[in-house]
Amino acid sequence: xxxxxxxxxxxxxxxxxxxxxxxxxxxxxxxxxxxxxxxxxxxxxxxxxxxxxxxxxxxxxxxxxxxxxxxxxxxxxxxxxxxxxxxxxxxxxxxxxxxxxxxxxxxxxxxxxxxxxxxxxxxxxxxxxxxxxxxxxxxxxxxxxxxxxxxxxxxxxxxxxxxxxxxxxxxxxxxxxxxxxxxxxxxxxxxxxxxxxxxxxxxxxxxxxxxxxxxxxxxxxxxxxxxxxxxxxxxxxxxxxxxxxxxxxxxxxxxxxxxxxxxxxx
Amino acid sequence: xxxxxxxxxxxxxxxxxxxxxxxxxxxxxxxxxxxxxxxxxxxxxxxxxxxxxxxxxxxxxxxxxxxxxxxxxxxxxxxxxxxxxxxxxxxxxxxxxxx
Numbered sequence: 385x386x387x388x389x390x391x392x393x394x395x396x397x398x399x400x401x402x403x404x405x406x407x408x409x410x411x412x413x414x415x416x417x418x419x420x421x422x423x424x425x426x427x428x429x430x431x432x433x434x435x436x437x438x439x440x441x442x443x444x445x446x447x448x449x450x451x452x453x454x455x456x457x458x459x460x461x462x463x464x465x466x467x468x469x470x471x472x473x474x475x476x477x478x479x480x481x482x483x484x485x486x487x488x489x490x491x492x493x494x495x496x497x498x499x500x501x502x503x504x505x506x507x508x509x510x511x512x513x514x515x516x517x518x519x520x521x522x523x524x525x526x527x528x529x530x531x532x533x534x535x536x537x538x539x540x541x542x543x544x545x546x547x548x549x550x551x552x553x554x555x556x557x558x559x560x561x562x563x564x565x566x567x568x569x570x571x572x573x574x575x576x577x578x579x580x581x582x583x584x585x586x587x588x589x590x591x592x593x594x595x596x597x598x599x600x601x602x603x604x605x606x607x608x609x610x611x612x613x614x615x616x617x618x619x620x621x622x623x624x625x626x627x628x629x630x631x632x633x634x635x636x637x638x639x640x641x642x643x644x645x646x647x648x649x650x
Numbered sequence: 651x652x653x654x655x656x657x658x659x660x661x662x663x664x665x666x667x668x669x670x671x672x673x674x675x676x677x678x679x680x681x682x683x684x685x686x687x688x689x690x691x692x693x694x695x696x697x698x699x700x701x702x703x704x705x706x707x708x709x710x711x712x713x714x715x716x717x718x719x720x721x722x723x724x725x726x727x728x729x730x731x732x733x734x735x736x737x738x739x740x741x742x743x744x745x746x747x748x749x
Contacts, residue, residue: 386684436704440671447664454663455727458715461734469741556708577668580734583708587742592704601678601697604704608675 386420387602394434394606401438401607402614403626405571409435409549410494411630414487414637416599418644424483425475426596428548429589433600434607435550439579441611446572451531456527456565457573460537464577465584467541474587474594475546484645487547491638494553495631500596522557528564536562545585550578622647659718666714670707674700709738 393415397408412431417424446452475483527533536558540551552574559570589595678700685693716731 387685391682417682433701433704436669436708437674440667440704440707444664444667447660447667447687450657452660454659454715458712458727458730458734461712462730462737465734465737470739471740508746579708581714583705584741585740587738588706590701591742593653595701597697597701600695600701601681604700605675605678605682608671 385640387598390420390599390602391606393467394603394608395506395610396606397434398438398607398612399614399625400610400630402611403498403618403621404444404584404629404630405552406494406498406610406630408438409547410491411633411637412603413548414491414641416434416439417484418557419507419639420599422596422599424480424487425478425589426594428546429586429592429594430596430603431548432586432589432596435548435582436579436586437604437607438529438611439550439575439582441608442615443572443576443579445615446575449572451567451568451571451572452576453527453573454576456559456569460533460555460559460573461577461580464541464555464581465543466536467543468545468581468585469588471542471545472588477548477590481648483566485603486640487566488638488641488645490543490549490632491641495634495638498551498627498631516621522566522569525532525564525566525569527559529562533558533563541581541584544578544581545588548582550574550583552578569616657723662718663711663715666711667707668702670710673705674704674728709735712738 393412396409397411400406400411401408403492409431410532412434413424416422416427416430422430430578443452443556485618540554543549544551555574555577556567557569559565559573563570565573586595602616672677681693681696681700684696712731712735716728716735719725719728719731
C-alpha cells in the first residue's frame with residue numbers, strides 16, 4: 385500500500401516538475417519526512433535518487449536539441465560536485481531540527497521568489513521562436529565571469545547536498561545574468577549539471593545508509609513516468625495555475641515543517 | 651564562442667543518460683513487480699541494483715565526456731572532466747559519517 389502511495393507521490397512530483405520547471409525534489413523531501421515517517425536525513429538521501437532520475441531523463445532531451453553547453457556545465461560541475469559532496473558529508477553531523485528548519489526556510493524563500501516573479505518560471509516562454517526547419521537558433525555568446533559562476537555553483541552544490549534539491553534557482557540566474565549565457569542554454573545546462581551534483585551527494589548518503597531503496601524505487605519509477613508525461617503536456621497546459629498550485633503546496637509544507645519543528649523543541 | 655553545435659558529442663552523452671534512466675526505470679519496476687509476489691531480500695536487491703545504476707549514470711556520463719574531450723584533443727576540458735570524476739569518486743570513498 386505504501387509502495388502505491390510512493391508511486392503516486394513520485395508521479396505527481398515528476399509531473400509538476402516537468403510542467404513548471406521547479407524540481408520535484410523540493411516537494412519530495414518534506415512529504416517523505418512529514419507523512420511517511422522517514423527521518424529527514426534519509427528523506428533527503430532518498431529524494432536525491434529521484435532528482436538524478438529527473439535530470440537524466442530531461443537533460444537527454446535538452447542534449448538532443450543541442451541547447452546544453454557541456455563545456456560550461458562540466459567546468460561549473462567542479463564546484464557543484466565539490467560543494468555537494470562536502471556538504472553531504474557534513475550533514476551526517478547535523479541534527480534533525482537543524483535540517484527541518486533549513487528546509488522550511490528554503491521552501492518559504494522559494495515560494496516568495498516565485499510569487500515575486502508573478503508565477504513566471506519557465507524560460508521556454510522567453511525562447512526565440514524556432515526556425516522553419518524546427519531548429520532553435522541560439523545567438524553566439526561567450527561565458528564570462530567564471531570565478532563568480534564557480535562561487536555560485538559551490539553554494540548551489542552545497543544546498544543540493546544539504547537539502548536534496550537540484551539548485552536550479554541559483555545556477556540559472558547566475559549563468560543568465562552574470563555569465564552572459566542565453567536563458568535557454570542556462571536552463572538546459574543547469575539541468576544537465578543536476579545529475580552529477582546530486583550523484584556526488586547521493587553517494588555520500590548511500591554510503592552512510594541514508595538512502596532507503598524500497599522507498600527510492602517506487603518514487604523514482606513514479607517520477608520517471610510523471611516527468612515524461614509532463615514534458616509532453618507542458619506545451620498544452622496553462623502553467624501559471626499549476627505554478628500557483630505548487631506554491632500553495634510549498635507554503636503548506638513549510639508551515640507544517642515549522643509546526644513539527646516547534647512541537648519537537650517545546 | 652562556446653561550441654554548442656557538436657551533434658555527435660551531444661548524442662553520445664544523451665545516449666548514456668537515456669540508457670541509464672530507462673535502464674533504472676525497468677530494473678526498479680521489475681523490483682516492484684517482483685515485490686508483489688515475493689517478500690524479503692529478492693525484490694529489495696533488484697531495487698538496490700536500480701538505485702546503484704542511477705547513482706552510476708552521472709559518473710559514466712562524466713567518463714564518456716572526459717574520453718571524448720581527450721579524443722578531440724580538447725585537453726583543457728578533458729582535465730576538467732577528470733577533476734569532476736575525482737571529486738565524485740572521493741565522495742563515494744569518504745561517504746561514511748555519523749550514523
